[in-house]
Amino acid sequence: MAAESQQYSSGGAISIRNVTKVYDPDGVNVLAVDNCSLDIAPGEFCVVVGPSGCGKTTLLNAIAGFHDISSGEIHLDGKLLCRAGLTPEPGADRIVVFQNGALFPWYTVLQNVTYGPEVQGRTKNEAKGAAMSLLSEFGLADIADHYPGELSSGMRRRVEIARALINDPRVLLLDEPFRAMDALTKGVVHEFLLQAYDRVKKTVFFITHDLEEALFLGTKVVIMTTRPAKVKTVINVDFPRPRSFRLRSSQRYLELKEMVFDAVHEEAAKAFAAGERELA
Amino acid sequence: MATINWKKLRKAVFSKTVYRGTASIAVLLALWELGRWLRMPILGAAPAPSEVIFLLREIVFAPDFWENWSASFKRVLTGFVAAQIIGIPLGLAMAINRVARDTAFPVLEIMRPIPPLAWVPASIIFWPTTESSIAFVIFLGAFFTVVLNVLGGARDIDVRYLRAARSLGSRPQDIFFKIVLPATLPSIFTGMAVGMGITWEVVVAAEMIAGKSGLGYLTWSSYVGGNYPLIVIGMISIGIAGYVSSSLIRLTGKLAAPWQRLF
DSSP states (O other): OOOSSOOOOOOOOEEEEEEEEEEOGGGOOEEEEEEEEEEEOTTOEEEEEOOTTSSHHHHHHHHHTSSOOSEEEEEETTEEEEETTOOOOOOTTEEEEOTTOOOOTTSOHHHHHHHHHHHTTOOHHHHHHHHHHHHHHTTOGGGTTSOGGGSOHHHHHHHHHHHHHTTOOSEEEEESTTTTOOHHHHHHHHHHHHHHHHHHOOEEEEEESOHHHHHHHOSEEEEEOSSSBOEEEEEEOOOOSSOOGGGGGSHHHHHHHHHHHHHHHHHHHHHHHHHHHHHO | OOSOOHHHHHHHHTSHHHHHHHHHHHHHHHHHHHHHHTTOTTGGGSOOHHHHHHHHHHHTTOHHHHHHHHHHHHHHHHHHHHHHHHHHHHHHHHHHOHHHHHHHHHHHHHHTTSOHHHHHHHHHHHSSSHHHHHHHHHHHHHHHHHHHHHHHHHHTSOHHHHHHHHHTTOOHHHIIIIIIHHHHHHHHHHHHHHHHHHHHHHHHHHHHHHOSSSHHHHHHHHHHHTOHHHHHHHHHHHHHHHHHHHHHHHHHHHHHOGGGGGO
16 A cells, blocks of 8 residues: 555534533523534535634534533534533544644654554554654655744644644544734645645534635635524635635635625624623 | 753853852852951851851861761652652642542641641651651652642643543543643652752751751751851751752753743
C-alpha cells in the first residue's frame, strides 16, 4: 500500500432531530437550544451562524459528546449519538477544533499530531510516519519539532486541523476556530482549511458569528435564531470549489451577503434587545 | 540549547541589576561593621562582618563544619523525598478522584496550620530514633505545600485539553499520563521549590531541639557556647544551602518542562 498519502473514509451524515437543551444552573432553567432540527449530508461543509451566546456551541458540544441533551436525538450515519437520559461519549469519529485552540502545550507539533493515532492503538512508528506525511502534505513539516507556544496563532490552528484529520474522523467540528484572528491571518487560514477540505471531503460542522467567513467557506449556511437557538434559515451556497479569495468580490457573493446580513441582523437586534431587558 | 551564550552572560553579569545588588550588600556590610565599632544599639551586639570572615577562614578547613552541612543535607533530602513520594501521588489522587478529595481534604486542612515546630515534641515521642523524628518534622514542612500545589495544578487544567483528549479517543490512563501529569508538572516543581525552602526553615527548629549535628545544631550550640561569629556563619550557611537546593529544583523543572519557557 502506498504510504505517502493518507486514505480518507467517507460517511459523516449528521441528523439533528428536535433537539432541546435546558441548562439548569442554580435551579434556574435556561433554554439554550429549542427544538432544533438539521440534516447535514456526508461531506457537506455546514456553517452555523448566529449571534454570540445563542446556543450554537451547545449544539456542537452535544454532537461532540461533551454533554447530554434534554430531548430529541442526534445521529451520525444512522448511529445514535445523543438522546435524553443517555450519557454521551466523545469519540475519534467526531473531532473538535476549539475556539481558543487546544493543542497540548507540553507536546511538540509532531507529538500533538501522533497523539490521536497512538491512544487509538497504533504503534509509535506508524503514528509518526503517518503524522510526518500529513504534516508535509500540509506544508507543516518544518515546524514538527516546535512547541505550540513557539508558533503563531494561524500556524497553531493549521496544526490543530492536521491533528484532527489524521484520525480520519467522519465529522470535523470547528467551534469558532478563527475568532480573535486578524483579517490577514484569517484569510490565510481560510485558504488552508478549504484546501484541506477539498482534499479530504469530510463533513464539516463549523460555528461562527462571522458572516463573510460563513459564505466564503460553507456549502450550507445555517442561520440560527437568538437564544433559545433554532434554525431560522438555511442558505445553500453554490459557489464552485476550489474557492479562492477572489470569490469575495463577485456579484453573486455580494447578493448572498446582503440576504444573509438581513436575516442575521434581525436576530442580532433581538438578542441586543433581550440583553437590554435583562439588564433593566 | 545547552551552549553558553557568552554575550548574553556578560550582559547579565555586568548589568545595572547586578551593580545595584552588589552595592546594597556592600552598604549593608559597611553599616553593620561600623555599627559594631561605634557600639550602636542592636547592630553593636552582633559580631562584625570582619570577625565572621576571620572565623570563616579557619572554619572552612575544619572537617566537622562540613559534616554539619552533610548531616543537614541528608535530613533535608530524606524528609523532602518522602514528602514528594507521598505528597505527589496523594495530590494527584485528590485531583482526579472526588472520594479521595472529600476524604483527605479536611484532615489535611486541620493538620496544615500546625507549625512543624509544634510537631517536635510529639515526633520525639512517636519515632524510635532522633534521626527519624527530625526527618519526620522536615517531611511535614514540605508535605502540605507539595500536596496543595499538585492538587491545585491538576485541578486547574483547562477543560479544553481534557475535551480535546477525549475527542481524540483517549482512554482514562491516557488522560492521566499524557494530559493530567504533564499539565501538572510545572505546579509539581513549584511545590517542590517552595517545599524545599520550607524544609530548610524547619531543619533548624528540628536540630536545635533534638540534634547532635547539622547546620541548625551548629547555630544553636554556638549561641549556647557563646561563639557569636559562628552563629552568623551557621545562619548564612543555611541560607546558602536553601538557595542552592531550590535553584537545583528550579533548574530540573526547566529541563523537565521545556515548553514552560515559552510562556
